[in-house]
Amino acid sequence: MPSKKVVRCARCINECREMIASRLTECFQADVLELMAPYNELIICSNGFSEVYLVSDKLLDVYLKLASKGRYPYCIGIYAGRLSKGILIPSTMLADKVFKKLGTYVNSVEVSDTGLKPFLYGKDVLKASVTRTYPRLIKGRYAFVVGRDGYVYGLGISVVDEGELPYLRPNDVVIKNVFDAGWYLRGGTTPREKKYKLWE
Amino acid sequence: MMRFSLSDLIDLFSVNISMRARSLAGKYGFRDYMVERYYNIFNDWLVVEELLKAFDAPLPKSIRCNLLKVRSCDYLVSRLSDLGFELLGVDWCNYAFKVVKEGLVSLGATHEFLAGMYYLHRGVATLLPPIMLRPSSSDYVLDLASGAGGKTTHLAQLMGSDGVIVAVDVNRLKVRALRSNLERLGVSNVVAIRMDGRKVPEVFGEGFFTKVLLDAPCTAEGLIQVDKSRKVKTGVEDLARASILQYELLISALRSVQSSGYVLYSVCSIAPEEGEFVVNSVIEDCGCAEVVDVPRLINFYEGLVEFHRLKFSNELRKCVRVFPHIHGMEGFFICLLRKL
Numbered sequence: 001m002p003s004k005k006v007v008r009c010a011r012c013i014n015e016c017r018e019m020i021a022s023r024l025t026e027c028f029q030a031d032v033l034e035l036m037a038p039y040n041e042l043i044i045c046s047n048g049f050s051e052v053y054l055v056s057d058k059l060l061d062v063y064l065k066l067a068s069k070g071r072y073p074y075c076i077g078i079y080a081g082r083l084s085k086g087i088l089i090p091s092t093m094l095a096d097k098v099f100k101k102l103g104t105y106v107n108s109v110e111v112s113d114t115g116l117k118p119f120l121y122g123k124d125v126l127k128a129s130v131t132r133t134y135p136r137l138i139k140g141r142y143a144f145v146v147g148r149d150g151y152v153y154g155l156g157i158s159v160v161d162e163g164e165l166p167y168l169r170p171n172d173v174v175i176k177n178v179f180d181a182g183w184y185l186r187g188g189t190t191p192r193e194k195k196y197k198l199w200e
Numbered sequence: 201m202m203r204f205s206l207s208d209l210i211d212l213f214s215v216n217i218s219m220r221a222r223s224l225a226g227k228y229g230f231r232d233y234m235v236e237r238y239y240n241i242f243n244d245w246l247v248v249e250e251l252l253k254a255f256d257a258p259l260p261k262s263i264r265c266n267l268l269k270v271r272s273c274d275y276l277v278s279r280l281s282d283l284g285f286e287l288l289g290v291d292w293c294n295y296a297f298k299v300v301k302e303g304l305v306s307l308g309a310t311h312e313f314l315a316g317m318y319y320l321h322r323g324v325a326t327l328l329p330p331i332m333l334r335p336s337s338s339d340y341v342l343d344l345a346s347g348a349g350g351k352t353t354h355l356a357q358l359m360g361s362d363g364v365i366v367a368v369d370v371n372r373l374k375v376r377a378l379r380s381n382l383e384r385l386g387v388s389n390v391v392a393i394r395m396d397g398r399k400v401p402e403v404f405g406e407g408f409f410t411k412v413l414l415d416a417p418c419t420a421e422g423l424i425q426v427d428k429s430r431k432v433k434t435g436v437e438d439l440a441r442a443s444i445l446q447y448e449l450l451i452s453a454l455r456s457v458q459s460s461g462y463v464l465y466s467v468c469s470i471a472p473e474e475g476e477f478v479v480n481s482v483i484e485d486c487g488c489a490e491v492v493d494v495p496r497l498i499n500f501y502e503g504l505v506e507f508h509r510l511k512f513s514n515e516l517r518k519c520v521r522v523f524p525h526i527h528g529m530e531g532f533f534i535c536l537l538r539k540l
Contacts, residue, residue, distance in 0.1 A: 039388060054388075056388075056389075058340075058363070058364050059364060059389070059391060062340075062364055062366060062391050063391065065403075065404060065408075066391070066393065066403065066404075069402075069403045071393065071395065071403055073391045073392060073393050074375050074376075074378075074379060074392040074393060074394050075379045075382065075390075075392045076390070076391045076392070077388055077389070077390075077391075078388045079379075079382075079383055091383065092383075093383045093386060096269075096386060097386065097388075113311075116311065117311075120311065120314060147311065147315070149311075149315070151269075151311075151315040151316075151317075153311070153314065153315065181314035181315060181384070182314060184314055184380050184383075184384050185308065185309055185314065
């Protein structure tokens with residue numbers, strides 16, 4: 001049965017903003033809020049879990065008008081990721097935009113076409129599929145999965161440090177799948193929280 | 201409130217069925233009242249039969265190259281060609297393509313689809329309303345019945361993902377699908393809200409938006425090529441109920457748009473009861489809008505001013521219709537209104 005929880009949102013300012021800004025910097029090694037201007041206001045919406053959005057001043061005005069009537073958006077602006085137990089799970093939507101602005105990738109692995117297919121079916125990324133890495137892979141941290149075409153296809157948790165890669169066997173897992181774009185096919189209308197795993 | 205009750209409308213929309221209509225309805229598997237109404241549109245049984253035949257032909261799928269994520273549509277076409285798809289460009293929209301041959305993978309499951317390089321549409325006529333509304337990056341656009349976001353994401357593309365789009369739909373599953381599409385296609389300028397579109401003026405106030413797109417929920421009588429069950433699905437009572445909802449949504453759209461702002465009303469239906477009748481009733485009742493010319497992207501069929509027992513204002517000629525047997529696209533009714 002679909003969840004019937006009510007969405008509630010709040011503007012994220014002061015300490016909340018600092019906390020999110022710091023999490024985003026960890027994920028992208030850049031000041032994301034500055035980079036994404038004018039989409040640098042933050043809104044957090046809760047629906048049993050917390051989701052972070054980047055919005056422009058114009059979108060913020062619309063949000064405030066809506067909130068003043070006791071209503072909240074289902075989603076707004078750029079979906080930046082989910083906040084769970086103080087950890088931000090960044091979205092591929094934001095990653096795609098940040099990498100475009102940066103002109104490069106960070107914390108990412110490039111995957112061959114043959115490796116991308118199983119990943120999009122929810123499988124993990126194996127060493128044999130990795131064609132390139134973008135610094136720096138840290139064991140237990142999030143890493144983005146990028147196709148040979150440059151598009152961001154998902155997100156996972158690195159199970160190795162970057163220096164360990166050359167010593168892995170072809171079938172060893174490098175990235176454990178957390179979210180992949182195949183989700184849009186598999187569960188586009190089911191609650192997405194089931195699809196996320198967090199590192200221990 | 202509409203001045204007609206449901207029973208008034210059922211009475212108004214009911215037609216006497218001729219032998220010819222009954223015979224054609226039997227031959228092509230339609231409800232006979234539908235065929236009689238088609239005669240009331242064209243006044244020519246041969247044309248009616250052409251329409252019925254056209255409804256039986258399959259409708260080619262179409263894709264919209266998402267320029268928010270693809271630098272050049274040639275790149276997308278080349279990638280899809282490698283997968284065995286044959287695409288044909290749409291001459292009035294340089295980023296849209298008809299799929300003339302399917303490829304090795306389903307169009308909704310390619311890596312290109314998942315990466316948000318294109319949106320898959322049921323037909324090309326659905327691309328017309330956003331283009332005809334001509335949104336710009338400075339607009340505040342309301343998409344009053346956004347559904348899964350085919351038109352919302354198209355509007356965003358036309359606005360360069362700048363400005364503001366408020367996308368509203370009452371259906372929970374559709375809003376979830378909308379969100380999924382916004383993320384996949386990389387759209388940043390949308391506020392998606394799950395609410396009844398008729399309540400928008402109460403939340404945002406009168407005249408908050410510069411433009412409104414209302415692709416209203418309808419009987420989808422223009423989509424019979426895609427869903428053959430629609431040959432028998434809709435009764436006169438369904439038409440009357442749809443018409444009342446469309447009237448109320450169009451009133452909400454006009455209240456929501458600023459003075460001199462535009463409301464684009466469309467339905468994927470060829471039923472005049474959901475097209476001209478709704479627009480005519482709203483204009484007569486509120487006196488707050490006029491019909492204006494739309495860009496002549498194709499050689500449209502003009503809006504009706506007379507249908508069965510109904511007579512409409514002459515300005516309804518400026519509305520346009522798309523028919524499968526004339527334009528090779530799904531049936532559509534489109535009308536651009538300017539708030540006075």
